[in-house]
Amino acid sequence: MTYAAPGAFAPVSRLDSALATFNVDKPTLVLDTELVAQQYHALKLGLGFAHIHYAVKANPTREIIERLVEIGSHFDAASRGEIELCLSQGAEPQHISFGNTIKKPGDIRFAHNAGITLFAADAEEELEKIAENAPGAEVYIRVIVENSQADWPLSRKFGCRASMVPDLFARAVELGLSPLGLSFHVGSQTRRAEYWAPVLDSVAEIWNDLKARGYAPSLLNIGGGFPAFYGDPIDTPTSYASKVMALVTERFGAVARVMAEPGRGMVAEAGAILAEVVLVSKKSDDDAHRWVYLDIGRFSGLAETEGEAIRYQITTERDFDEFGPCILAGPSCDSADVLYEKRPILLPLSLKSGDKVVIRNAGAYTSAYSSIGFNGFPPLDVIVI
Ligand SMILES: *Cc1c(COP(=O)(O)O)cnc(C)c1O
Secondary structure, eight states: OOOBOOOOOOOOOHHHHHHHHOOOSSOEEEEOHHHHHHHHHHHHHHHTTSEEEEEGGGOOOHHHHHHHHHTTOEEEEOSHHHHHHHHHTTOOGGGEEEOOSSOOHHHHHHHHHTTOOEEEESSHHHHHHHHHHSTTOEEEEEBOOSOOOOSBOOOTTSOBOGGGHHHHHHHHHHTTOEEEEEEOOOOBSOOOGGGHHHHHHHHHHHHHHHHHTTOOOOEEEOOOOOOOOSSSOOOOHHHHHHHHHHHHHHHHOSOSEEEEOOSHHHHGGGEEEEEEEEEEEOSSTTOSOEEEEESOOTTTTOGGGGGGOSOOOEEETTTTSOEEEEEEEOSSSOTTOEEEEEEEEEEETTOOTTOEEEEOSOOSSSGGGOOSOGGGOOOOEEEEO
């Protein structure tokens, strides 16, 4: 059996100092917006002329949006609420794309009235809604990615097949919309830039087909997928992003406008969760495995442990003691609330109830997923430093 390596200590950063000083009595995500800004600049350096539209859903904490507006980020919003959040922090409406392909007419109208001009679609009915509620809008067509090698792939829920794209372009023109180009999502946590190559190949085929039919696509939205560090080695953000852009240029040549929508890659490493061990137990005297129960689980912030897909690194104050495997679980009375069992994780053998643990690089898709206190356990608190 292979076990995840115990979490490594990062050099003492502003975030680490904050984690060491805070004394909290419920699971708390501590976020350093300075780290978000650093990550933005590092990604921007690699992405070159491409515009960054931060995918707000990864972490909608107000201070993150405020900081990103200050340093010139654009935004990908999926709902009226996310649009209102970005506008309230001073984002220009022309810097916000309404990237959800499933929008209510009233929300499209709201966005249009707020000055938003760029919308995503992957179906004829969606184009009709956009034409009616945001007449003359710019649209891009989202296509399905078939060959994702991501750790957290996005399903067939979004995008249309290649064969539908020309029809949707034609329909958009008929409806008085301006179809600018294509979007896709390579799958979240795509650990290596090389994994983008086959996906970009298939999108380029659609792009070239559009050109052959007399369209002049000018917008390529490469979506998210930029990875965060969860234990397996990854490239630096700048190197990863520049490799992706090189793959894009190889296939698409000079594109007038490229958008990238990092979510996880922008915020995951800017935050860590302070949590606590509630119980360490064995199911029988000869049970080979310890069970370690935390005060945070699948339903209070760690949703991405579903399928053990995202493996967070966990550090404790006992990391100088001997380590052993354990099954890690959350506190709620739902048997699905087990974080890691198929691949147990290594934690110090001396770990016991009351010990503080730090869940590293947990700034993405945690607080956003824990807005309701399932089973009476408090949703993840957030402190911005
Ligand atoms: C969720 C989402 C993203 C962000 O994906 P990450 O893998 O977190 O970078 C980008 N674009 C769209 C349309 C999304 O739905």
